[in-house]
Each structure stands twice: as C-alpha cells, then as structure tokens.
Amino acid sequence: MSxxxxxxxxxxxxxxxxxxxxxxxxxxxxxEIARNVNSPEHFLGKILQDLSRKGILDSAKGPNGGFFLHPxxxxxxxxxxxxxxxGDNVFTGCALGLAHCSERNPCPLHHEFKKIRNNIAxxxxxxxxxxxxxxxxxxxxLLKEV
Amino acid sequence: MSxxxxxxxxxxxxxxxxxxxxxxxxxxxxxEIARNVNSPEHFLGKILQDLSRKGILDSAKGPNGGFFLHPxxxxxxxxxxxxxxxGDNVFTGCALGLAHCSERNPCPLHHEFKKIRNNIAxxxxxxxxxxxxxxxxxxxxLLKEV
DNA sequence: ATAATAAAAGATATTTTTGTCTTTATTTTT
DNA sequence: AAAAATAAAGACAAAAATATCTTTTATTAT
Numbered sequence: 001m002s003x004x005x006x007x008x009x010x011x012x013x014x015x016x017x018x019x020x021x022x023x024x025x026x027x028x029x030x031x032e033i034a035r036n037v038n039s040p041e042h043f044l045g046k047i048l049q050d051l052s053r054k055g056i057l058d059s060a061k062g063p064n065g066g067f068f069l070h071p072x073x074x075x076x077x078x079x080x081x082x083x084x085x086x087g088d089n090v091f092t093g094c095a096l097g098l099a100h101c102s103e104r105n106p107c108p109l110h111h112e113f114k115k116i117r118n119n120i121a122x123x124x125x126x127x128x129x130x131x132x133x134x135x136x137x138x139x140x141x142l143l144k145e146v
Numbered sequence: 147m148s149x150x151x152x153x154x155x156x157x158x159x160x161x162x163x164x165x166x167x168x169x170x171x172x173x174x175x176x177x178e179i180a181r182n183v184n185s186p187e188h189f190l191g192k193i194l195q196d197l198s199r200k201g202i203l204d205s206a207k208g209p210n211g212g213f214f215l216h217p218x219x220x221x222x223x224x225x226x227x228x229x230x231x232x233g234d235n236v237f238t239g240c241a242l243g244l245a246h247c248s249e250r251n252p253c254p255l256h257h258e259f260k261k262i263r264n265n266i267a268x269x270x271x272x273x274x275x276x277x278x279x280x281x282x283x284x285x286x287x288l289l290k291e292v
Numbered sequence: 293a294t295a296a297t298a299a300a301a302g303a304t305a306t307t308t309t310t311g312t313c314t315t316t317a318t319t320t321t322t
Numbered sequence: 323a324a325a326a327a328t329a330a331a332g333a334c335a336a337a338a339a340t341a342t343c344t345t346t347t348a349t350t351a352t
Contacts, residue, residue: 001147001148001149001150001151001154001232001235001236002147002235002236002239002241002243003147003149003239003241003259004147004241004242004243005147005309005310006243006309006310007309007310008147009241009242009243010243012242012255013242013243013253016254029327029328029329030328030329031328040310040311040312041312042311042312042313043310043311043312045329045330045331046330046331048329049329049330049331052329052330059328059329059330060318060319060328060329061317061318061319061320061327061328061329061330062318062319062320062321062326062327062328062329063319063320063321063326063327063328064319064320064321064327064328065318065319065320065327065328065329066328066329067329086147089147089148090147090148093148095148095149095150095155096150096155096158096159096289097148097150097152097155097156097159098288098289098290098291099291100291100292101288105288105292106287106288107159107287107288107289108162108273108278108281108282108287108289109158109269109273110287112269112273113149113269115265116262116265116266116269119261119262119265120262123255123258123259123262127254127255127258132254135254136254141252141253141254141256142244142247142251142252142253143242143244143253143254144244145244145245145246146246146251151339151340152339152340153339153340175297175298175299176298176299177298186340186341186342187342188341188342188343189340189341189342191299191300192300192301194299195299195300195301198299198300205298205299205300206298206299206348206349207297207298207299207300207347207348207349207350208296208297208298208299208348208349208350208351209296209297209298209349209350209351210297210298210349210350210351211297211298211299211348211349211350212298212299213299
C-alpha cells in the first residue's frame, strides 16, 4: 500500500502545480494541469472540483478561466488536502485496522506506530502548499515522470 | 489511506494470533483464527495459504490439522509478512506516487518522506512475529475489536 | 476401508477505486 | 446577441480489492 490513495496523490501533485503557476494571480486550465502532473484529465477535474467546493482552491469558468490558489491558501498545510481527500485515517488510524485501538486498548503495533503517525502528521502540517514554488519553477523537483 | 492493505492487516493480525497460540507446537484452525482476529474466514484462508506457500507459516490438513509457526519463524520480522502481501511499496514507494522519484529526481516530498519511510522500515524489521506472544496471552494487547 | 476433519482450490459475487465520455452551465470576448 | 472557452455535472465503464460459496484433496481416527 501507499500512504495516500491515488486520488490524493493526484490532488497533491495538482495543487503543487497550481500553486507554482498561479502565485502571480493567473489561472491554469485542467488540461495543462493534467498534462503536467500525469493524471487522467476528467478524473482530476472531479478531484479539483471537490477541493474547490471545500474551499482549498478556487476556479473560474469561461475564457481565461481555470483553477488558481489565493495567496493565503499557499500558506495552508498539505495536511488539509490529505484530510479533504483521504479523511483522517492517516493521522489517527490503527496500523492493523482496528477501529477501537487506543492507548487503553492497544494493538501489538500501537505504541511504535503512534510515533510514526505523529511524524507523518508533523510533516503534513509543517509543509505548506506553496513552499515548493521556487524549486518547481526551477525544475529542481518534479511532479511527473520524466 | 492506511499504511497496509486490508489483506495485510488481516495477515498480520492472524500471524500474531497463530504465533501466540502455536509456540507450544500445537496447531490452530482457520475458523478459530478468523473468529479471533475479526476477519472473513474464507478470505483469510486464502491469505494464509499464500503465506504458507511462501514459507512464512505452515499448515497441516486433516483432523487436528491447522496453521502453525515453526519456532524459527517467530524470530522473523513482520516486514516479511508485509512485503509478502503488499509488496515493497511501503519500503520504497514515493509519497506522490511517482515511479521515478529518487535522490536525483525528487518529488517535493521526497526528502522528508524518505525519513518516514525509513522509520517504518526500521520498525517493521525490528519487530518480530513472536515478540508479542506473552502480552497477547495475558490479554494486554488485542487483535480484534472488543 | 470408512468416515470425519481441515486446509486447498476454484468459481463467482460485491464493493471500492480509478477512469472515460457526454452534456450542461457559466463566463468572456467579439 | 452570438460564439468560444472553460469548469461542473452526470452517466457509465473498467479494474482492483474484498468477500462468499462450493468442491476437492490430504490426513487422521475409527
């Protein structure tokens, strides 16, 4: 398994792309986004619609329309995207899938896994949507296969 | 998402159960296992067959048959189970799902995620199949919902 | 030998995730 | 006002994961 669903992977890649392209106030269309993050266009469209409904990003119809991020949104943690798409399982779920696993009722992996979960949460709340804009523009990091 | 597939969660829970029940050389049937780890019997049966084929556990047909673990197997890391069931994505996969993500071609999360992946790998190789036997017997840790 | 037991295997079903295609609604430009 | 561009929405399809049911095979006990 992977940490995130494929849907969430697409969402994160797309949001990073949108961030790096629209920090200047412009907009970017779904076709371009999909092409640049290697994801199926219409499927990604729905994902972004959903994020748009949830207030994580914005969109405008019509000519010169597209998706974009408000400057304020660039400061948001990517944890917001992950929980919007995948829910909070990655932040709170049991490694063995037990719904009632807890401090009082631990599964075998509980104590060790808690540390890992916390590291994941820390990373996801510490990294922001906009923090890679520069490196993305410079091509130092990638959002699609080369 | 969760770290492991549901299949893998069942596998881990079942193997822990088998370990705690057969360290004395006895065997335990699929019905009892499924009941005690809250998993669908036939589905779990296939998972255990697979682990059996892969040499992680053993089984015997007929009366007094069942699944069991050789004492040696109790020393194996649970990483063996995870990679047998889920493959090695959890050990090596990119957080954003990029197949070619690497040190030279990193995705935005690569460097931070590498640390997390390493912690996960460390945990999975450090914890053994048999290490919870005592606590399981004492009921201090659980493999099913209460 | 026969009957009973239990895992192995096979066939099929359901659910969830992922993906595609078509139509509609909105906005901008001309 | 008309045309063009673009996201939104809806219907549908394919693939993968999860689950069930039935039959077969191997083993043991009687």
